Amino acid sequence: MGGGQEELKGPDLASGIPVTDLADGAMLLGHAEGEAVLLARRGQEIFAIGATCSHYGGPLAEGMLVEDTVRCPWHHACFSLRTAEPVGGPALSPVACWRVERAQDRVRVVGKVDRDPLAASDEAKRGVTRTRAKAHSARITASSDRAPENIVIVGAGAAGTASAEMLRRVGYAGRIAMLDAERGTPYDRPNLSKDYLAGNAPEEWIPLRPDGFYQEHQIDLVHDATVGALDLPRREVQLTNGMTFPFDRLLLATGAEPVRLPIPGADRANVHYLRSLDDSRAIIAKTKASRRAVVIGASFIGLEVAASLRKREIDVHVVAPDKLPLERVMGTELANFVKALHEEQGVVFHLEDTAAAIGDRDVTLKSGGRLPADFVVIGVGVRPRTGLAEQAKMAMDRGVTVNEFLETSAPHVFAAGDIARYPDPYTGERIRVEHWVHAERQGQAAARNMLGIGWPYDDVPFFWSAHYDVSINYVGHAEQWDAAEVDGDPFARDVVVRFKRGGRTLAVASIFRDVDSLKAEVDMELEAAT
Numbered sequence: 048m049g050g051g052q053e054e055l056k057g058p059d060l061a062s063g064i065p066v067t068d069l070a071d072g073a074m075l076l077g078h079a080e081g082e083a084v085l086l087a088r089r090g091q092e093i094f095a096i097g098a099t100c101s102h103y104g105g106p107l108a109e110g111m112l113v114e115d116t117v118r119c120p121w122h123h124a125c126f127s128l129r130t131a132e133p134v135g136g137p138a139l140s141p142v143a144c145w146r147v148e149r150a151q152d153r154v155r156v157v158g159k160v161d162r163d164p165l166a167a168s169d170e171a172k173r174g175v176t177r178t179r180a181k182a183h184s185a186r187i188t189a190s191s192d193r194a195p196e197n198i199v200i201v202g203a204g205a206a207g208t209a210s211a212e213m214l215r216r217v218g219y220a221g222r223i224a225m226l227d228a229e230r231g232t233p234y235d236r237p238n239l240s241k242d243y244l245a246g247n248a249p250e251e252w253i254p255l256r257p258d259g260f261y262q263e264h265q266i267d268l269v270h271d272a273t274v275g276a277l278d279l280p281r282r283e284v285q286l287t288n289g290m291t292f293p294f295d296r297l298l299l300a301t302g303a304e305p306v307r308l309p310i311p312g313a314d315r316a317n318v319h320y321l322r323s324l325d326d327s328r329a330i331i332a333k334t335k336a337s338r339r340a341v342v343i344g345a346s347f348i349g350l351e352v353a354a355s356l357r358k359r360e361i362d363v364h365v366v367a368p369d370k371l372p373l374e375r376v377m378g379t380e381l382a383n384f385v386k387a388l389h390e391e392q393g394v395v396f397h398l399e400d401t402a403a404a405i406g407d408r409d410v411t412l413k414s415g416g417r418l419p420a421d422f423v424v425i426g427v428g429v430r431p432r433t434g435l436a437e438q439a440k441m442a443m444d445r446g447v448t449v450n451e452f453l454e455t456s457a458p459h460v461f462a463a464g465d466i467a468r469y470p471d472p473y474t475g476e477r478i479r480v481e482h483w484v485h486a487e488r489q490g491q492a493a494a495r496n497m498l499g500i501g502w503p504y505d506d507v508p509f510f511w512s513a514h515y516d517v518s519i520n521y522v523g524h525a526e527q528w529d530a531a532e533v534d535g536d537p538f539a540r541d542v543v544v545r546f547k548r549g550g551r552t553l554a555v556a557s558i559f560r561d562v563d564s565l566k567a568e569v570d571m572e573l574e575a576a577t
């Protein structure tokens with residue numbers, strides 16, 4: 048998505064290159080048949096796969112080789128060098144897989160392997176890297192009775208859709224019903240506050256999959272289907288319209304919803320929250336006849352909205368109680384930079400202040416000031432949608448409690464994504480994470496576990512956030528830290544910040560230091576696996 052025609056660089060690999068041009072552990076960017084191709088060497092094995100990430104078109108040759116996989120520098124998708132499959136989100140589709148021919152001292156690329164993007168494969172079953180797969184294969188999940196024939200997924204967001212696809216990729220042939228309260232096809236939620244809202248991403252980039260995809264893969268996607276209750280003894284899901292869906296395995300992936308601000312005027316028609324595609328469209332519609340907006344909350348979403356509205360030449364004021372935007376997550380250095388970056392683009396901050404009331408054309412601040420506003424966007428955080436699990440009396444802990452296999456306390460019921468609090472093997476803490484890549488990967492792990500494959504979830508959390516032309520990457524999870532070590536300069540857009548507790552790195556934030564970010568992720572993965 049959003050890739051476009053790429054300029055071809057490097058040697059023509061169809062003509063071949065000397066084997067000695069590719070050292071062990073090295074990658075080389077070239078092309079064949081008019082397409083960018085990545086050649087990679089692991090010992091005596093040489094692999095060739097498409098060089099452009101199937102997520103947003105990231106340059107895989109600038110990423111990192113990890114055993115027989117390559118990781119994308121932009122948002123850390125992981126592709127198998129053997130089959131070109133995406134073995135780690137956010138990419139859902141494979142890149143091209145090329146055949147390689149080695150004759151004497153030359154290697155050349157000799158044509159593409161044709162395959163269905165969801166074809167069942169051993170690679171999908173094996174997933175991740177060999178090192179971590181060892182840890183995985185050593186454990187078997189508890190729910191290994193009769194093989195399921197009926198899997199129901201509640202929520203067609205990041206976790207739900209990735210789970211449904213993974214079920215097919217690992218060869219599950221039974222029924223999959225994916226129920227979602229929304230009316231359209233599943234879409235790329237992170238884009239809603241970024242390029243889509245800014246007007247830089249056309250509508251056709253937003254669906255996760257093309258028309259007919261779910262039907263083609265026998266994934267029964269039911270729209271406008273709000274699940275109202277779970278009947279666990281009968282193993283049945285009930286929609287609010289009375290329809291019921293029986294299940295052998297159930298995945299709850301209901302995500303989160305924006306926290307509503309309890310202030311006078313917050314229910315006015317000029318006040319918006321942003322979670323869904325309809326929400327984003329409603330804000331875009333408002334920008335057409337507006338000049339001024341107030342964003343309440345300097346959260347990631349609030350600030351991304353501010354950046355996108357500036358692209359649409361809307362005057363933006365941001366009101367937030369924080370001393371600096373994002374400081375609690377990103378630390379002081381990055382927070383200072385983020386503030387300056389937005390100010391450079393014309394955003395006006397009202398920090399250490401809050402909105403007291405929203406009027407038809409203005410926002411009244413607690414400090415007494417009044418900001419004119421044609422419309423208001425509130426981004427003050429989200430809360431997990433746990434109503435179904437609570438009603439069904441599952442174990443809860445500020446989210447739905449799951450074990451390492453993403454099983455809830457209810458037999459045959461799994462949870463993934465924003466709602467799931469799980470044991471994180473790296474920190475040893477039970478955490479709940481609200482990131483797109485994490486939700487997809489948990490959905491994929493839950494798919495395997497619903498089939499009894501036995502796949503403890505041990506991925507390191509990762510997220511990115513985009514502000515104008517700056518993308519901030521973050522790996523790990525640090526709710527508190529005692530040292531933030533800064534390597535580089537955020538104002539030079541070249542920085543890594545390591546958040547440490549007791550000398551141990553818990554999380555790493557970076558700007559334009561993609562390989563450092565990937566290295567940090569791999570180090571944490573390996574440490575968690577040992």
Ligand SMILES: Cc1cc2nc3c(=O)[nH]c(=O)nc-3n(C[C@H](O)[C@H](O)[C@H](O)COP(=O)(O)OP(=O)(O)OC[C@H]3O[C@@H](n4cnc5c(N)ncnc54)[C@H](O)[C@@H]3O)c2cc1C
Pocket residue numbers: 201202203204205206207226227228229236237238239240272273274275300301302303321322323348432435463464465466480481482483484486487509510511512513
């Ligand atoms: C505007 C925006 C930008 C974001 N940007 C980023 C980013 O840049 N990077 C990042 O890492 N993360 C980002 N996130 C967070 C990320 O999108 C979420 O963490 C992720 O979508 C969570 O996935 P999920 O599957 O748990 O839930 P969701 O993707 O929210 O999907 C849940 C689905 O469940 C459905 N549902 C809920 N209740 C019911 C019910 N009772 N019956 C039927 N269906 C139901 C909902 O309609 C929804 O479609 C962003 C979020 C938003 C809103």
Ligand code: FES
Pocket residue numbers: 100101102103104105119120121122123124136137138
């Ligand atoms: S562009 Fe590769 S993971 Fe996003």
